Amino acid sequence: MEFTVKQIAGLLGGEIEGEENLKISQLSKIEEGISGSISFLSNPKYEPYLYTTEASAVIVDKSFEPKKAFKTTLIRVESSYTAFTQLLQQYERIIKGDKRGIEQPSYLGQGTELGENPYLGAFAYVGTNCKIGKNVKIYPHAYVGDNVKIGDGTVIHSGVRIYNNTIIGQNCTFFANAVIGSDGFGFAPLPDGTYKTIPQLGNVVIEDNVSIGAGATIDCATMGSTVIRQGVKLDNLVQVGHNVEIGKNTVIAAQAGIAGSTKIGENCVIGGQAGFNGHITVPKGTKVGGQAGVTRTWEEEGLSLNGTPALELKDSLRSAAIFRKLPLLEKRVHELEKQNKEDKH
Amino acid sequence: MEFTVKQIAGLLGGEIEGEENLKISQLSKIEEGISGSISFLSNPKYEPYLYTTEASAVIVDKSFEPKKAFKTTLIRVESSYTAFTQLLQQYERIIKGDKRGIEQPSYLGQGTELGENPYLGAFAYVGTNCKIGKNVKIYPHAYVGDNVKIGDGTVIHSGVRIYNNTIIGQNCTFFANAVIGSDGFGFAPLPDGTYKTIPQLGNVVIEDNVSIGAGATIDCATMGSTVIRQGVKLDNLVQVGHNVEIGKNTVIAAQAGIAGSTKIGENCVIGGQAGFNGHITVPKGTKVGGQAGVTRTWEEEGLSLNGTPALELKDSLRSAAIFRKLPLLEKRVHELEKQNKEDKH
């Protein structure tokens, strides 16, 4: 995984200004560039780093005019940002691997066929009557139950568990050990103090371009579907209860949890370890701080919420600021009481 | 998975009032009924929905007398609630599958025998000298270590990890990727700043009718046993530390965590993301709010606790209500100070 500046310039259709035989083995940010790495300069804000960077080569726009001396080699291209992105993707393919084919032993249930150009890792298990799209990768030890649909280009990493009847769109990614479609937490109390299990008969529907983090868990619906709309990104260890719906392009950071039947709107941004009560609605564009506890439905779109129970951010910050000075406030009240008492005498 | 109203009425021993050839492919709540679904009416509170529901059929009590016109087909039975439950269970068996037999390749260690009527999924692993009861299901990729006992009717889903010497009762369910019996977090600090690992030599004992959520983790005891009593229900991603004991019929919502050696009483209800310090006791019937942090032992049974550090719910709510108005309280104090100052002049 080592290339010369010349090889990279050739790949990008760029012109070299400097040493063409330098060896490049990694990518770097220009401000963190080290010898043997290639970086790029697009945003003028970062130009000063060009004159000090240790990166062996820097990709710049054709039009770039340096204002000082520098020691790195330049590769001039039409758009340095686009060229670097292209390089990133090539590099990613090398780093992450591009697995294809069917490793043995693996298990395919009756009535299940893989689409064109599959990867099925060793010890992967796909149940009966599944419909698997083209270019789907199913890594070793992944489990796919019965009657599951998986759209084209979706990637199921090692140890992911997908229960029966789950429906998954195109170009989704499930990171290792995520669990999709296990039973919702539904128990009805009985007079003797024990609980009766409420059958969980629904499924999970995941639309296109969704990313699910490592160890995240999404429960199936009691009836109907738990729904994750297109473009949603869930981080590691996020918990999604039964019958929840998450609106499109909402991103949820690690270890957040959403209790049953709650609806999260589109384009929300949810911080890590945040929690949501069940049966509430959070509208479009809501921002929720880390560790916040959202306990009720909010009507207005685009609010920032914070704290437990969650308040609007500005209220929460004001209260928190005084919380820090509570001992002082108490002292001030004590002082007033003393004065009042003295005044009486 | 499509039935006619006539077939379903036959199954339930009910009488049809309306179209007997309608096709039914799913179950629904009466207030969410859609064409092609069957619902039920038991609680009179829901009667108004009968007159508007889109459900193709509704199961009602024999004695039910409608007060308005409706367009759905009725199936009259002795008890509509019981009949619907029966239908739910049938449907569940179809949806969830009823796996039997031994798929290959799978692994059974020396001295281990499966009980009658087993399911052992492909790539499942059961170690040496295990005692596995009747009607136990062990799904693909489940791991069962050595010297493990599993009672009749227990179900171990895909990717569950059960360490050596664990003892599990009857009719328990372990959802995907739960981990039972990994080492407790025990490290003794040494003078040089490093830590020495304290051997974790105990096990986990799980009694009958316990349900453990996806990705939940239960540590083995340092010595003795971590104990989960009968009827306990743990939701996804719950963490149970070493030497913890959870009393019977206690339910714990997702992402809650219990530190080592803490005892939780019977019939407690614990909210999501709640946390418990180690070495404390929480008595019978305690209710703990979501995200609460229980930091000390409580003596009185049946309390509701909330907040961090947890207070009794009524105290916590009162304080939280004023917390929200802290800026106003500060202003009031400021106003008093101003008045006092003016009075002096």
Add this chain to the structure above:
Amino acid sequence: MEFTVKQIAGLLGGEIEGEENLKISQLSKIEEGISGSISFLSNPKYEPYLYTTEASAVIVDKSFEPKKAFKTTLIRVESSYTAFTQLLQQYERIIKGDKRGIEQPSYLGQGTELGENPYLGAFAYVGTNCKIGKNVKIYPHAYVGDNVKIGDGTVIHSGVRIYNNTIIGQNCTFFANAVIGSDGFGFAPLPDGTYKTIPQLGNVVIEDNVSIGAGATIDCATMGSTVIRQGVKLDNLVQVGHNVEIGKNTVIAAQAGIAGSTKIGENCVIGGQAGFNGHITVPKGTKVGGQAGVTRTWEEEGLSLNGTPALELKDSLRSAAIFRKLPLLEKRVHELEKQNKEDKH
């Protein structure tokens, strides 16, 4: 797994005072000793338990002089603490098993060789071009990607997922279902409200003597490495974001989460469910309470932090104490207002 007192005394080179033929089948703490168990007495604080313990035998220092009657059998050794630790380790080996050899079916990719004296469980998967040290144990269903290095004596439990290019030191332990090196949570918002995935091209580097809990997740770096220094202990379900660095000998309790690019210093002690914002620095020796939310960089070493947003412990406790009495404080302010009003008249 039953030994006589005589056998144990022989193993420890100790002298028996009492019954040498008693059967011992487990270890116990002296205050919890039951018949059939062996315990030890080292700290004089526990001496009273010697006179009441039900343990069949107790290991004591040679020099120990009892002050009362007792019914247990003594084994006298040079150092009772050392002898008991020795016994613990022997017992651990029996309890936990000492797996060796290669079970089938298992999978080894091209260019990968196992070091001397390996354990490779059935259904374990190791990708291409990995370097695996001596005495490494890889349990059933563990997944090791391509180009992974694992140092001597490291143990990978069942269901652990180690992504490509991870570098792991010696004598580390990964408990079941931990995930190392999955993609960091990096998405760039686009004008249409969707997100573009930022390629995550770095890896995870884990130094020697690290312990990673069950279900914990550690993301790979965007570029460069997420680094876990030597001696770090992470409990179950801990989340470590991309480009985080955790200093040596830091211990982090269950369900804590660290957002991307944050640096945690050496010898910190972090409580369960604590959360850390991204891009902050926490210095050496910091103690962080359970459920705390650390939102900013702290400069001073050795502080204790608590609450959300985290304050110094003493400030946090003072404010929390008044928080509990907020209704009273509000009443006192109200009283003052009333008095002022009356005074005006």
